[in-house]
Amino acid sequence: MAKQKVYYDDINVGDAIPTLVKKPTTRQLVKYAGASGDYYEIHYDHHFAVNAGLKDGVIVHGLLTAGWLAQMLTDWLPSPTALKKFGVSYRAMARPGDTISCKGTIVNKYEKDGEHLVDCEIYAENQRGEKCAVGTATAALPKR
């Protein structure tokens, strides 16, 4: 899966980053709990989640949604090392069975300290168009 290389010169403010779609399952939440070391029961124990006030049961780890947003960026960037800053805030709960679309837009491009940087607004939304996570990222791109 060779990537098409992204160059700073070719990027314009307003450009969209290719969308990444994820369909989380309870199995994925258990795998992520193990791989990340986040064993908080609200992510895999339905009764625990309900008792903790999450009436519809288990929810996706915020950091798993963040991981998908980071994947959207690194799928697009020439290398994960191009990512300089990445931050997300969590809004609506993402749940197993949802379809989560990760999207991003370029909002600024500039040179700083010899690097060619782009700022991106990123978000993950569910099938109802509710935003589960919103954030920003800054990446350094190669120049032609």
Place this chain on the structure above:
Amino acid sequence: MVEFDRSVLGVESAPITYDVEKGAIRKFAEAIGDDDPIYHDEKAAQAAGFKTLIAPPTFLCTFRAQDLPDLKIQFGRVRLNGGNEYEYYKPIYAGDTITVTAKYVDVTERTGRTGKMLFVITELTFKNQQGDVVAKGRNTGIMRE
């Protein structure tokens, strides 16, 4: 205002050091559903210009800090992750050892649609075996009733 122990703000946790294992990088990328070969196949990572498997951006969350002193917050039935921010300075590779420290930097109270919420901000510093700061993090924990 909810009471808490202000003297805990800014107190750094004891450092804890982790080995970055290839299998852990693979399993983490697999759990996200990221099949980029640079996280799975050492030869592919090297072909892409890396010395070995590289850690994906949110792999930082696997480096859990030692427990911080108790803020003694008497509030909240539910604890949620409100947000995570990272700044990256150097790549993390399989074979590195990463030392993490954390400190609470702020506690703020807000009343929103679902009632009173408390935001607990933690800052993290990640250093590699050379002592270089490879990344910094800022986590927002939310406590609500």
